[in-house]
Amino acid sequence: MSERLVIIGGVAAGTSAAAKARRVNQNLTIEIYTNEEFISYAGCGLPYFIGDHLANQQDLIARTVEEFGKQGIKIFTNTNAVKINKEEKNITIENKTTGQAEVVSYDKLLIATGARAFVPPLEGINLKGIFTLRNIPDSIAIRNYINAEAPKKAVVVGAGYIGLEMVENLLGHNIEVTLIEQNNHIIPNMDEDMASMVTEYLTSQGVIVKTLEQVISFKGQDRVTDIITNNGEIATDFVLLSIGVRPNTEIADAAGITLGAKGAIRVNNRMETNIENIYAAGDCATTTHLVTDKEVHIPMGTTANKQGKTAGENIAGGKAEFKGVLGTGIARIVDMEIARTGLSEKECQALDIEYITKTIKSKNIAHYFAHAREMWVKLLVDKNNRKLLGGQIVGYNGAAKRIDIIATALNNQATIDSLQDMDLAYSPPFSPVWDPVLIAINQF
């Protein structure tokens, strides 16, 4: 009998692992159990589905159940995994429709249960018109609500990437948007000086931005009509809660699997948990920060894909390692672009790292084009060894993906001095003769 790989979770990490395991090992029996209806979908595309930028929701599915079937990967949707029995090497699953339980044995188990949107237990939280955005049903519910109820005023609670992307897509529906953030500035994983450029831009786009503002409760009869915050009351007919996610680790924890940073499942760089033959990958798992070498939980679609691939290869008999992450992130808000990688000032301070930081303002393309626009680049360098620590970019066309220059340098633990002469690409429609990133590098 062939070896059995059982995967719990069918989005990025689970399906990446299955596909990779199949490529490496044709004999493996591979089964995916997911409590969702949809599999292998691009979660990061959901704001754009809501914004009507896609032809149809099917476009978000990378591979269908049928396509996996052709590769000999069986998918069981709408199935809750309720227990891991590590001694017996099986899991107990429950059919969500029939409630029927079943025991599924494994030789190797991959936990790829992902994360869920954090929903605080506030008064009125169950009112109609209050949403989170994590999966396809969420996005369909939001789009149906927008189409049916034509909300005029929306409040986005939480100014991280998803919150900002939803601001863009709500503006696209001609909805007036208020963005509220409990921290003292928006985009908490960037520094205040860089975030302030985004606040200014959002304000220019008609968005009302409120910081140090915390939701206390929601008011309304059937549908939400007001948000009560520490600062007053905001009338609204749509609320998006985007205040972070929590890893889905309950069955792992119950089975005695060790949890780590932020309660995510602790894995090594082979994606192994502390229990033999049990792996974890994706938004439910920890990873290593490549700048600090510390365990972190920074759930990202890119990381989920890479961790899934690594787990799949190792499970199938290969030998793969996933080194870790830099916390790279980018987003577009209408035509502003933001980006960050590595450590921010706040993170350096929390870690007691002595740093130098410089910020420059330049243009995205040669200044003599009428459509040249501002770009700000901020870099952080270790005061003691002069290694690059991180960077942040805010600007317009061409700003966001420039962060990859900094990510690549961080990936190879470059000192700032080794980067001074870098032969970055220049042509007037793409860059000033000194690329903004290179200008920033040359400030140190």
Added chain:
Amino acid sequence: MSERLVIIGGVAAGTSAAAKARRVNQNLTIEIYTNEEFISYAGCGLPYFIGDHLANQQDLIARTVEEFGKQGIKIFTNTNAVKINKEEKNITIENKTTGQAEVVSYDKLLIATGARAFVPPLEGINLKGIFTLRNIPDSIAIRNYINAEAPKKAVVVGAGYIGLEMVENLLGHNIEVTLIEQNNHIIPNMDEDMASMVTEYLTSQGVIVKTLEQVISFKGQDRVTDIITNNGEIATDFVLLSIGVRPNTEIADAAGITLGAKGAIRVNNRMETNIENIYAAGDCATTTHLVTDKEVHIPMGTTANKQGKTAGENIAGGKAEFKGVLGTGIARIVDMEIARTGLSEKECQALDIEYITKTIKSKNIAHYFAHAREMWVKLLVDKNNRKLLGGQIVGYNGAAKRIDIIATALNNQATIDSLQDMDLAYSPPFSPVWDPVLIAINQF
């Protein structure tokens, strides 16, 4: 008396050196002698001036004579430097208008004489309608010709960056363009497989592309009417010759300054020539290729700026080194983008480097957007030490500047294996979840 820095040449390297020297040393006497009328202009912007993309030609000037004057940098335009007298530490200059000669003494001399367009001595070469594009008068002459003569058919001879950028700008004037290249494919510093994608695109834009085609002579009475090639005759009323440049090194050579790669002035990484107190920088000087560690001559605006800055700092008493280049280059042709850095297959073969190469085709942004377009990424890796050797990218929006990821990795001599998990930025409007460059990296 303060020390005297004399600079021959007033475009990128010369003015960068002057500005840097002034910042480092307030007491230096700084004089620039240039045989041109214009100084400190953005040579790479000239095709866009011709294409009517700039408000006016003044926008191309980074700093005016007056602005330099305020910094105590004296500029003498329209002045030929005719001789370097290294024993006496002076140069002989000649006023281009009056023909009057004068001797100017220096303590330090910087040769930043640039390069000139190569013009082969072919029959009919002096006919009206045949141009090269290197400086502001060239660009004005071309624009005036287009406005006055309204050419219908243009031939661009030489399919490097300038040729391709001019194709775009001639198409913008509704001129029918034939692009001819003597090599067996266009963009000779890329590989044929990548260049063929560009040929296909150009053809789709109505450009006639002819390779292995060499100009023999030009026909016409007063104005050019035909190009005679090894392959036949092409009717035309406009010709741009963009078949490379030659470093301006005659006075350096006559003074016994050693020349190196392609006849350019040999400099070390401090921009020193073999003669004490004489420096060279920019398009007239050599540099080091960072992948091969060999002397090369790859004239580029970015390099000229960096070399000028390095020379200025050293001359002013500082200590700076310019490590070298990767041969990074990008260009836009209408909405196609091309990029290259490091070594191509051809270069590896010429250098007897054993390499592995992989090419992938992906998308520039998430596939579910209707406007997602193709991107091709080619990488070369050293077969023996697995170090990255170079890369090429062809595609649309977002393709060109992605080469900076590869340039940054090359700058830090990364092995392909160290790049496998890179935390590159992802968000659907900017990239597929696996960035095309990362997909290419993971083929090895």
